[in-house]
Amino acid sequence: xxxxxxxxxxxxxxxxxxxxxxxxxxxxxxxxxxxKYRIIDFPLSNCINxxxxxxxxxxxxxxxxxxTHIGIGIPWDLDRNIGGVSIxxxxxxxxxxxxxxxxxxxxxxxxxxxxxxxxxxxLILSGDHIYKMDYEVMLDYHKDNHxxxxxxxxxxxxxxxxxxxxxITDKDGSILEFQEKPSQPKSNLASMGIYIFSWPVLxxxxxxxxxxxxxxxxxxxxxxxxxxxKRLFAYEYNGYWKDVGTLGSYWEANMELIDIIPEFNLxxxxxxxxxxxxxxxxxxxxxxxxxxxxxxxxxxxIYGEVRNCVVGAGVTVGTGTVVxxxxxxxxxxxxxxxxxxxxxxxEGARIGDQVTLGIGGAxxxxxxxxxxxxxxxxxxxxxxxxxxxxxxKNTAISGVTSIEDxxxxxxxxxxxxxxxxxxV
Amino acid sequence: MRAVGIVLAGGNSHKMKELTHKRAVAAMPIAxxxxxxxFALSNMSNSHIQKVAVLTxxxxxxxxxxxxxxxxxxxxxxxxxxxxxxxxITLDNGYWYRGTADAIYQNLDFLKxxxxxYVIITSGDAVYKMDxxxxxxxxxxxxxxxxVVCKDVEPGEDVSRFGxxxxxxxxxxxxxxxxxxxATSNTISTGIYILRRRQLIDLIEYCAEEERYDFVTDxxxxxKNLKRIYGYKIKGYWSNISTVDAYYQTNMxxxxxxxxxxxxxxxxxxxxxxxxxxxxxxxxxxSVKNSLVASGCIINGTVENSxxxxxxxVGNNCVIKNSIILNxxxxxxxxxxxxxxxxxxxTIRANARYVGENGVKIVVExxxxxxx
Numbered sequence: 001x002x003x004x005x006x007x008x009x010x011x012x013x014x015x016x017x018x019x020x021x022x023x024x025x026x027x028x029x030x031x032x033x034x035x036k037y038r039i040i041d042f043p044l045s046n047c048i049n050x051x052x053x054x055x056x057x058x059x060x061x062x063x064x065x066x067x068t069h070i071g072i073g074i075p076w077d078l079d080r081n082i083g084g085v086s087i088x089x090x091x092x093x094x095x096x097x098x099x100x101x102x103x104x105x106x107x108x109x110x111x112x113x114x115x116x117x118x119x120x121x122x123l124i125l126s127g128d129h130i131y132k133m134d135y136e137v138m139l140d141y142h143k144d145n146h147x148x149x150x151x152x153x154x155x156x157x158x159x160x161x162x163x164x165x166x167x168i169t170d171k172d173g174s175i176l177e178f179q180e181k182p183s184q185p186k187s188n189l190a191s192m193g194i195y196i197f198s199w200p201v202l203x204x205x206x207x208x209x210x211x212x213x214x215x216x217x218x219x220x221x222x223x224x225x226x227x228x229x230k231r232l233f234a235y236e237y238n239g240y241w242k243d244v245g246t247l248g249s250y251w252e253a254n255m256e257l258i259d260i261i262p263e264f265n266l267x268x269x270x271x272x273x274x275x276x277x278x279x280x281x282x283x284x285x286x287x288x289x290x291x292x293x294x295x296x297x298x299x300x301x302i303y304g305e306v307r308n309c310v311v312g313a314g315v316t317v318g319t320g321t322v323v324x325x326x327x328x329x330x331x332x333x334x335x336x337x338x339x340x341x342x343x344x345x346x347e348g349a350r351i352g353d354q355v356t357l358g359i360g361g362a363x364x365x366x367x368x369x370x371x372x373x374x375x376x377x378x379x380x381x382x383x384x385x386x387x388x389x390x391x392x393k394n395t396a397i398s399g400v401t402s403i404e405d406x407x408x409x410x411x412x413x414x415x416x417x418x419x420x421x422x423x424v
Numbered sequence: 425m426r427a428v429g430i431v432l433a434g435g436n437s438h439k440m441k442e443l444t445h446k447r448a449v450a451a452m453p454i455a456x457x458x459x460x461x462x463f464a465l466s467n468m469s470n471s472h473i474q475k476v477a478v479l480t481x482x483x484x485x486x487x488x489x490x491x492x493x494x495x496x497x498x499x500x501x502x503x504x505x506x507x508x509x510x511x512x513i514t515l516d517n518g519y520w521y522r523g524t525a526d527a528i529y530q531n532l533d534f535l536k537x538x539x540x541x542y543v544i545i546t547s548g549d550a551v552y553k554m555d556x557x558x559x560x561x562x563x564x565x566x567x568x569x570x571x572v573v574c575k576d577v578e579p580g581e582d583v584s585r586f587g588x589x590x591x592x593x594x595x596x597x598x599x600x601x602x603x604x605x606x607a608t609s610n611t612i613s614t615g616i617y618i619l620r621r622r623q624l625i626d627l628i629e630y631c632a633e634e635e636r637y638d639f640v641t642d643x644x645x646x647x648k649n650l651k652r653i654y655g656y657k658i659k660g661y662w663s664n665i666s667t668v669d670a671y672y673q674t675n676m677x678x679x680x681x682x683x684x685x686x687x688x689x690x691x692x693x694x695x696x697x698x699x700x701x702x703x704x705x706x707x708x709x710x711s712v713k714n715s716l717v718a719s720g721c722i723i724n725g726t727v728e729n730s731x732x733x734x735x736x737x738v739g740n741n742c743v744i745k746n747s748i749i750l751n752x753x754x755x756x757x758x759x760x761x762x763x764x765x766x767x768x769x770x771t772i773r774a775n776a777r778y779v780g781e782n783g784v785k786i787v788v789e790x791x792x793x794x795x796x
Contacts, residue, residue: 296717
């Protein structure tokens with residue numbers, strides 16, 4: 001019989017629409033992070049480091065990049081004879097066929113997958129946070145409390161608490177009350193979206209709630225179990241945990257990695273983060289290059305100046321180019337004589353020669369002011385920016401653009417340039 | 425698949441001095457992110473050769489560690505795979521490999537059980553990119569018994585550590601001299617051979633009967649008038665690393681754009697074992713010029729015309745010039761290193777000064793590491 005004590009279900013189907021053009025063609029968990037990683041590498045590495053070797057990854061939105069990245073799980077040692085990583089997209093059924101309509105609905109549609117492993121416990125994770133966590137310690141806590149559900153929670157500033165699901169506990173960690181995005185939070189202990197369920201409890205709750213439209217853990221499953229009098233506990237976590245849901249927080253989390261001793265340290269021997277490294281040669285730093293306070297991925301070639309940047313694998317920065325305070329993802333080519341300030345440039349983009357990004361004052365974006373803010377220039381993947389153009393702040397560019405798209409060679413601050421055309 | 429691969433990786437080279445004290449030549453780190461044997465193995469994999477035997481003997485621990493999984497070169501197959509053969513004591517043999525031919529002889533059962541018609545033999549200590557299928561086509565077109573891959577070197581270059589060949593107009597090898605004191609040809613053998621598997625088995629068995637053990641002297645040179653031995657000239661970069669100077673120079677060649685682009689960016693890629701290190705980090709005080717930097721490095725000092733392998737820590741005010749720092753080295757503050765090769769997994773104390781005055785100096789301190 002196949003038997004796993006705990007299996008993990010990793011929710012990776014979300015778009016992450018607040019990342020704008022960065023997630024136009026990839027799901028948020030597949031977005032690059034920290035020079036050589038993707039966001040999903042963190043929960044996947046946490047799983048294998050915690051001794052969990054069976055992980056179902058639930059995909060829905062733009063899964064192609066995720067599928068190629070995960071493959072059969074070799075980088076995380078999740079290529080197993082029994083268990084390992086399985087990609088679980090929504091599928092057609094004889095009676096009904098539907099997309100994943102909510103987090104719990106997605107898990108419900110994969111009850112058969114979970115059942116195969118006869119688990120005692122199921123760990124529910126989301127694929128969009130940056131953190132290192134030992135789920136085994138959390139499981140021990142769950143067992144010690146004879147809990148039905150354990151929710152990982154961390155203290156946040158009380159003014160931020162209304163963005164999260166908030167748990168109110170007694171001194172033993174037992175959850176008394178649960179508030180989803182409350183306007184008047186009664187506690188500053190925010191749910192991190194990480195749950196351990198005892199399998200029978202999860203299974204019963206999913207069956208009970210199977211007809212709830214858009215069935216969600218925070219909104220439906222947890223309150224339902226709470227009403228049923230199940231034993232709910234909060235597992236307090238005090239380490240580094242970052243939700244990179246907005247361009248601002250994404251940029252900040254990357255920039256924190258270049259501190260001399262970063263709070264989130266990737267250089268520790270303990271608790272390694274694994275990723276799919278398809279580019280392995282060393283980076284080349286040319287004679288005239290200047291690099292200051294940056295991290296740079298494998299196979300990059302730097303001929304210009306790079307200051308306060310996170311540069312991905314296979315990137316080329318041309319001669320005479322200055323890049324500051326920016327995130328440059330994998331395989332981006334930047335020409336000669338450019339000046340780039342505070343930009344996020346997604347994978348495979350090509351920036352011509354003499355391009356200036358991030359000039360002028362911060363004008364509010366006219367298209368999506370909530371998304372394209374923070375004074376950033378955001379450039380989507382495989383975008384082409386022609387020679388000699390200037391681009392203002394709070395802007396977004398996506399697609400193959402040519403000089404005609406820039407009136408007078410300029411994209412003013414607050415403008416958005418999205419072209420449907422694909423790169424030939 | 426039409427060929428099975430054999431990589432001869434048993435060798436030690438006293439010309440590599442301290443560098444081979446702890447590893448076989450085939451396990452020498454190359455160009456920041458690779459090991460010497462990666463080139464032969466990647467060439468095999470890229471030529472769609474799925475079954476490869478690596479013959480090891482001298483100090484194979486480091487090499488075995490590197491080969492602990494066949495995944496990285498895509499050899500984890502049902503049809504084929506990566507085999508590592510070290511000499512073992514058997515009922516009828518108690519010897520180490522007494523030569524290259526003997527190494528193959530001691531593993532002849534492996535070759536006999538293969539079904540592939542051809543064998544490609546290569547060494548594990550050369551840096552090159554090659555599609556062996558092209559050589560195989562040439563071998564078949566020439567109706568050769570053995571094809572030897574050769575390389576033209578600059579006239580006047582010292583070839584005394586190689587075998588030199590002379591060919592006639594049809595590329596048939598007429599003369600073969602092993603390690604000549606005075607060279608009469610500037611075409612050298614690269615140690616890459618192709619021949620039919622049955623032919624190889626016959627030659628090796630006959631060799632063993634006569635108690636001869638070396639592939640070059642006892643097969644190539646001895647049979648050159650009897651068998652049709654042809655030369656195939658390799659056009660691209662090829663370099664053997666088995667002396668300190670050659671090793672240093674081969675690494676430094678990767679600072680040249682044409683070499684770097686060919687190996688790092690050209691198709692197909694060279695594969696290696698993945699070490700899951702974070703990106704290289706440049707702290708305030710870092711100044712890096714014309715250098716290669718591998719992943720996991722943290723740089724606080726000056727690096728010029730050098731190669732930093734994986735996981736190097738360069739302390740404050742350090743200066744590194746024209747040097748190669750092998751994997752996992754910690755360089756304390758104010759260290760000055762010029763014209764050196766710093767041996768791997770070492771900790772260089774602060775304020776150290778090493779300069780290679782007449783040629784390259786090998787630095788080995790073997791200090792315990794307390795920092796980090």
